[in-house]
Amino acid sequence: MPEVDLSLCVGCGLCSRVCPQGAISIIGGKAYIDQSRCIKCLECMRTCPRGAIKVKTEKVLSLEELKNTCQILDEELREIFEKLDKLEVRQKR
Helix, strand or coil: CEEECCCCCCCCCHHHHHCCCCCEEEECCEEEECCCCCCCCCHHHHHCCCCCEEECCCCCCCHHHHHHHHHHHHHHHHHHHHHHHHHHHHHHC
């Protein structure tokens, strides 16, 4: 999804003019992208002279990172359940 870095945007409107879907509005001197109308053609990003429009990417975990994360979560859950068991025993006394 293209997103506007408002600290770089000067509201020139070039992105708005090249958007084939009319998904970009200039409000208060800044560009705003209506993501529901955006078709991700990235014409806005290519056109912006300030580089204010970028595609936000999410980090994809490797299989090893995912395994490590699951192992850590598993250990934390075991500790939580052990503490809950101890609380139950105390409350029954």
